Amino acid sequence: MAKSLNPSGPTSFDRLLALIETLRGENGCPWDRKQTPSTVTRYLIEEVYELVDAVLSGNPDDVCDEAGDVLFQVLFVIHLFSESGHFCIQDVIEKNIHKMVRRHPHVFGDVSAKTPEKVSENWDRIKQSEKNGKEQPSLLNSIPKGLPALARAAMVSERAAKTGFDWDDISGVMAKAMEEWAEFSTELGAADGAGESDTASMEFGDVLFTMVNVARFAHIHPETALIRSIQKFEDRFRYMEAKATEAGRDMDGLTFDEMHVLWDEAKVKFC
Known part of the structure; x- marks a missing residue:
C-alpha cells in the first residue's frame, strides 16, 4: 500500500523535514536512500540554475516552484549530515543567524554604513576578523572553483579590485578591452583565422575577462x-x-x- 504524508504537522517546514525523513527511512525511496552529500551536489546545482532561469523569466509561479526544489535539496543535504551526527537544521539556522547579525553591525550595533559600498567594506573586514588571527590565505582562495567561468571571473575581479588593484574609471578598462581585442585579432590572423592557436585562445580569454571588468564598472553582473x-x-x-x-x-x-x-x-x- 502506498504511504501518504500526514498533513497535520505544525508547519509546512516541519512537514517538509518529515517528508525527507520518510524518503530516507527504512521503508522509504531506494533512490533517496542511496544518495550521499557528494551525489546530491549535482542536483542542487541543477535546481539552483533552474531557479535562476525562473527569476530572470519574471514568472512568479515558476519562481515559487523552483525555489521549493532548491529548498528541498538544501534540506536534503543538511539531513544527510544530520544522519551522520555532524549537525542538524537547528545548528545551521542558529549559526547563520549569529553570522548575519555579526556581519550587520550597522543594523544590530552602533557601526555606521550609509551606502552599499560601505556595507560591503565592513562585511569583508568582519570576514577577515573571523579567522581569529590565523595566517590569511589569498583573497581568492574562498572563491568556489566550480562556479561558471563568468561568475568566477566576476568574483575574482571584485576581490582584486578591493585591494586597490584596479582602473581609475570605466574609460580605462574599456580602453584595455579594445587593446585586448586588437591583440586577439592579431593572433587570430596569425593563426589564419582558424582559432586553433593556444595563444589565440588565451587572448580571447583576456578579452572576456576584461569585459567582465567593464561589466563590474557598469554595475552589471556578466553571468x-x-x-x-x-x-x-x-x-x-x-x-x-x-x-x-x-x-x-x-x-x-x-x-x-x-x-x-x-x-x-x-x-x-x-x-
Whole structure:
C-alpha cells in the first residue's frame, strides 16, 4: 500500500523535514536512500540554475516552484549530515543567524554604513576578523572553483579590485578591452583565422575577462547579463523555427534573406 504524508504537522517546514525523513527511512525511496552529500551536489546545482532561469523569466509561479526544489535539496543535504551526527537544521539556522547579525553591525550595533559600498567594506573586514588571527590565505582562495567561468571571473575581479588593484574609471578598462581585442585579432590572423592557436585562445580569454571588468564598472553582473541574452536569442530563434514550420519549410531550407526577414520579425516580438 502506498504511504501518504500526514498533513497535520505544525508547519509546512516541519512537514517538509518529515517528508525527507520518510524518503530516507527504512521503508522509504531506494533512490533517496542511496544518495550521499557528494551525489546530491549535482542536483542542487541543477535546481539552483533552474531557479535562476525562473527569476530572470519574471514568472512568479515558476519562481515559487523552483525555489521549493532548491529548498528541498538544501534540506536534503543538511539531513544527510544530520544522519551522520555532524549537525542538524537547528545548528545551521542558529549559526547563520549569529553570522548575519555579526556581519550587520550597522543594523544590530552602533557601526555606521550609509551606502552599499560601505556595507560591503565592513562585511569583508568582519570576514577577515573571523579567522581569529590565523595566517590569511589569498583573497581568492574562498572563491568556489566550480562556479561558471563568468561568475568566477566576476568574483575574482571584485576581490582584486578591493585591494586597490584596479582602473581609475570605466574609460580605462574599456580602453584595455579594445587593446585586448586588437591583440586577439592579431593572433587570430596569425593563426589564419582558424582559432586553433593556444595563444589565440588565451587572448580571447583576456578579452572576456576584461569585459567582465567593464561589466563590474557598469554595475552589471556578466553571468546574469549573458543568461538574459541567451534567453532572448532562444526566444527569437524558436519564433523563426515556428514561422518556418507554419510555412511548411525547414530552417535549413530557408535562404539567408528569408532567415533575416524572420529574425527582424522576432526582434520586434522579443525585444
